[in-house]
Structures are given as structure tokens and as C-alpha cells.
Amino acid sequence: MTLCLLLLSVVALTAAMPVPRALTRAEWPEREPVVALWVWQCLVATVLLCCLTALVLGAAAVFHTVRSQVFAPAPPAVTEAYDLSTAPLWATVLTLLLACGAAWTTAMLGRELVETRRRRGRTRALLRERAPDLPAGLPSARGPLLVLEDEYPDAWWMPGNPPQLIVTTGALHRLTSRQMDAVLTHERGHARAHHDWLMHLSTALATGFPRVPLFTHFCDQTHRLVELSADDTASRRCGHLTTALALIELNQHRGVLSCASSHRLLGERVDRLLQPPPRLLRRHRALTTTVAALVPLLPLLITFAPGLTALT
Numbered sequence: 001m002t003l004c005l006l007l008l009s010v011v012a013l014t015a016a017m018p019v020p021r022a023l024t025r026a027e028w029p030e031r032e033p034v035v036a037l038w039v040w041q042c043l044v045a046t047v048l049l050c051c052l053t054a055l056v057l058g059a060a061a062v063f064h065t066v067r068s069q070v071f072a073p074a075p076p077a078v079t080e081a082y083d084l085s086t087a088p089l090w091a092t093v094l095t096l097l098l099a100c101g102a103a104w105t106t107a108m109l110g111r112e113l114v115e116t117r118r119r120r121g122r123t124r125a126l127l128r129e130r131a132p133d134l135p136a137g138l139p140s141a142r143g144p145l146l147v148l149e150d151e152y153p154d155a156w157w158m159p160g161n162p163p164q165l166i167v168t169t170g171a172l173h174r175l176t177s178r179q180m181d182a183v184l185t186h187e188r189g190h191a192r193a194h195h196d197w198l199m200h201l202s203t204a205l206a207t208g209f210p211r212v213p214l215f216t217h218f219c220d221q222t223h224r225l226v227e228l229s230a231d232d233t234a235s236r237r238c239g240h241l242t243t244a245l246a247l248i249e250l251n252q253h254r255g256v257l258s259c260a261s262s263h264r265l266l267g268e269r270v271d272r273l274l275q276p277p278p279r280l281l282r283r284h285r286a287l288t289t290t291v292a293a294l295v296p297l298l299p300l301l302i303t304f305a306p307g308l309t310a311l312t
Contacts, residue, residue: 001083004302005054008053011302015047016213017213021213023036024220029225030228031278031280034193035289035292036221039288039292040222041198044201044214045296046295049296051098053299058087058094077310078310081307105205108205111204112207120159146164146165147172148167153171153174153250153252154168154170154250155168157190159196178239179242179243179246182234182235185237189229189230199222202223228269228272231243241273241274
């Protein structure tokens with residue numbers, strides 16, 4: 001058990017500190033934002049799995065009730081392989097810290113969920129007030145598309161039930177039909193990939209653990225990479241130049257494509273669309289995706305290795 005906890009700690013610290021810093025300095029994520037998002041998710045999953053499995057092993061060593069529940073279906077040889085009879089003091093302290101961390105993570109995720117639902121409720125109420133009156137019998141703020149009277153060009157996808165794509169009349173007047181198609185494709189790209197879930201998760205973890213490099217970098221990079229990914233979705237259908245022009249037109253009056261982005265990121269996105277970087281080779285994309293998917297298996301392998309060895 002002691003060796004398992006030490007190995008899990010090493011894997012968690014490695015995935016939480018040096019690896020994220022190296023990943024933020026790498027250049028390839030700009031070329032493959034979708035693959036980069038997957039790598040970040042796998043790193044976060046690895047750290048969370050390390051903490052969860054270490055918490056279970058530590059609790060089983062410290063508390064006899066937990067041990068009897070966790071190892072109830074296991075043969076005696078498997079239980080003996082983990083050597084749970086005595087827990088050192090540092091393992092007890094680590095278990096208590098992990099339990100507090102798990103409770104705090106749950107609280108941060110719940111808080112983010114509640115605040116998100118509250119914000120969406122306020123936004124929908126505002127949209128119902130701003131939506132133009134329609135003929136009798138037609139709801140004013142329902143359906144997948146809602147057009148608002150507003151001189152400023154704007155467009156955004158609002159998740160929820162039902163999800164809605166909101167476009168202002170300013171955007172319809174300022175953008176060409178091709179540019180508007182690029183904007184709508186961009187927002188549908190966010191919706192299809194469920195980028196809002198990623199952004200809420202990253203925000204909750206960064207808010208709860210602001211001193212953990214992985215979670216702070218995960219939050220920053222998620223907000224950046226989801227925009228790059230949606231830009232690629234729009235540019236593949238409508239062209240890079242059209243998407244860049246639509247981005248510029250919208251952001252002259254704080255358009256949605258710059259939402260949650262700094263001016264520096266906006267310029268970076270325009271430059272990237274005007275001079276698109278070459279994509280990685282297919283085999284490199286497949287290799288990166290596969291390796292990233294295997295990394296979260298490390299804590300599971302470390303945790304189950306003693307039991308599997310005892311069975312063989």
C-alpha cells in the first residue's frame with residue numbers, strides 16, 4: 001500500500017506541475033487544438049484518478065469499515081498483498097488531505113453548476129424581454145434560432161434546454177451571407193463539441209485550486225483552444241479569409257467570437273486564420289491521441305497491480 005501511494009503521488013505531481021508547463025510552451029497545440037484539448041482532459045483525468053485511488057487505498061488502511069467494504073469480494077491473498085494492517089502517520093495525513101480535497105472539488109463543481117443555471121436563467125429572462133413580438137400563437141423566445149433587434153453585431157450559442165442560437169439584426173446587416181454562415185458554423189462547432197462543459201469544469205477546478213499549475217493552465221488553455229477549434233470548424237466550411245473577416249466585423253463592437261478572450265487572443269486568432277499553420281501528420285495525431293488516452297490508465301495500473309500479482 002505504501003509503495004502504491006508513493007507511486008500515485010509521483011504520477012499526480014508530475015502530471016500536475018512539469019507536464020502542463022511544458023505543454024503550454026509547445027507550439028503544436030495551435031496546429032491541432034482538438035487534440036490539445038484531449039491531451040489536457042487526459043492530464044486532468046490522470047490527476048483526479050490518482051487522488052481518488054490514493055484516497056480509497058488510504059481510507060482502507062486507516063478505517064477498518066472502509067477496508068471491509070472495498071475488499072469484501074476479494075480473496076484473502078489480495079487483501080494481504082496491499083498490507084493494510086498498519087498505516088503510517090503520513091498515509092493518514094495524506095488520506096485526510098485527499099478527503100478534504102475531494103469534498104472541496106465536489107463543492108466547487110456544485111457551485112459552478114448552480115451559478116451557471118442562475119446565469120442562464122437571467123439571460124433567458126432578458127431575452128424574453130428583448131425578443132420581438134410575434135403573431136398570436138407563436139412563442140416569442142422559443143426555437144433553435146432567435147433574432148434580436150440590436151444595432152451592434154453579435155451572435156452566440158446559448159446552451160440549455162432548449163439550446164438557442166441568438167443573432168442580432170446588426171450582425172445580419174453588417175455581415176455578408178457567407179460571413180454569417182461562418183459565424184453560425186463557429187457557434188454550432190461549440191455546441192456539437194459541448195465546449196461549455198469543458199469551460200465550466202476548467203473554471204471550477206481553477207477556482208477551487210488556484211495554486212495547482214495543471215488546473216490554472218487547463219482553464220486558460222481551454223478558453224483559448226475551444227475558440228481555435230471552432231475557428232477551424234468554420235474555416236473548413238467557409239474558408240479562412242471569410243471566417244477572419246467575420247471575426248473582425250463582429251469584434252468591432254465586442255462580438256461573440258471574442259467572448260472570454262483578450263485582445264491579444266483575438267489578434268492571434270485573426271493571424272492564424274489569415275496564415276493557417278500546417279496540421280500535424282495523421283499518424284502523429286493518432287499517436288498523440290492514443291498516448292494521451294493511455295496516461296489515465298497509469299493510476300489504475302498502479303492501484304490494481306498488487307492484487308493482480310497476488311492472483312497470478
